[in-house]
Amino acid sequence: MISISITADTVAWYGAIVATLGAVKVIYDIWGDKGRLDISFQRDMFIAGSDGEDQVLIKVVNKSKRPSQITHVGMRFYKDWDKALLFVNEPTRNLSEANPSAMYLQPQKDLDLADLWFVFVIDVRGKEHHLYWKRLGFLKWWQYKIRNKLRKLGILKKPKGKK
Numbered sequence: 299m300i301s302i303s304i305t306a307d308t309v310a311w312y313g314a315i316v317a318t319l320g321a322v323k324v325i326y327d328i329w330g331d332k333g334r335l336d337i338s339f340q341r342d343m344f345i346a347g348s349d350g351e352d353q354v355l356i357k358v359v360n361k362s363k364r365p366s367q368i369t370h371v372g373m374r375f376y377k378d379w380d381k382a383l384l385f386v387n388e389p390t391r392n393l394s395e396a397n398p399s400a401m402y403l404q405p406q407k408d409l410d411l412a413d414l415w416f417v418f419v420i421d422v423r424g425k426e427h428h429l430y431w432k433r434l435g436f437l438k439w440w441q442y443k444i445r446n447k448l449r450k451l452g453i454l455k456k457p458k459g460k461k
Contacts, residue, residue: 334361335368335393337429339417341406352406356385358419360393367392367422371402374415379442382418383409390422 336359343353360366368391372384391400414431415438421427430436448454 330362331364332362333364333366333421333423333425335359335366335419335421335427336361337417337419337427339429339431341411343403343406345403353403354406354409354411356402356404356417356419357399358391358393358402359399360395361398363395365392365394368400368419369422370420371418373409373417375410375413376415376438377410377413379415 338357338359340355340357341352343355344350345353356371358368358371370384371388372382374382385402385404388402393400416428416430416435418429419427428436428439430439445454449456
């Protein structure tokens with residue numbers, strides 16, 4: 299007859315392994331539950347049946363299980379940090395598992411795309427999601443955020459002539 303003996307060390311190791319796997323699963327679930335939007339940008343788009351004017355296309359895809367609502371879409375350019383170009387008259391779009399993507403088209407003719415800093419999308423919670431056009435554009439964003447924080451604290455003054 300075979301005898302199996304379970305020692306306290308065996309139970310302790312089993313408990314430690316199960317607890318570790320449970321913690322990994324909980325962390326994975328929390329990470330997967332946050333809102334994640336994937337933004338893509340294309341220029342020089344041609345629409346069949348149009349007047350031949352080039353368009354820019356911004357595509358937003360919801361990569362999380364949580365539904366999201368897109369309230370604003372726009373762009374920022376290097377020449378003027380403090381101004382954003384918003385796409386007006388765009389309705390709020392609901393992105394869910396059933397309908398995970400939205401596309402935004404705008405005419406390209408008046409845009410200086412050589413000076414494009416980033417494309418942004420704002421969701422209903424106020425979170426701003428960015429797609430930087432140049433590789434290190436996010437560093438300029440942190441410079442912009444720090445400058446504005448210093449201005450709010452009164453450490454840095456606005457240059458004269460700017461409102």
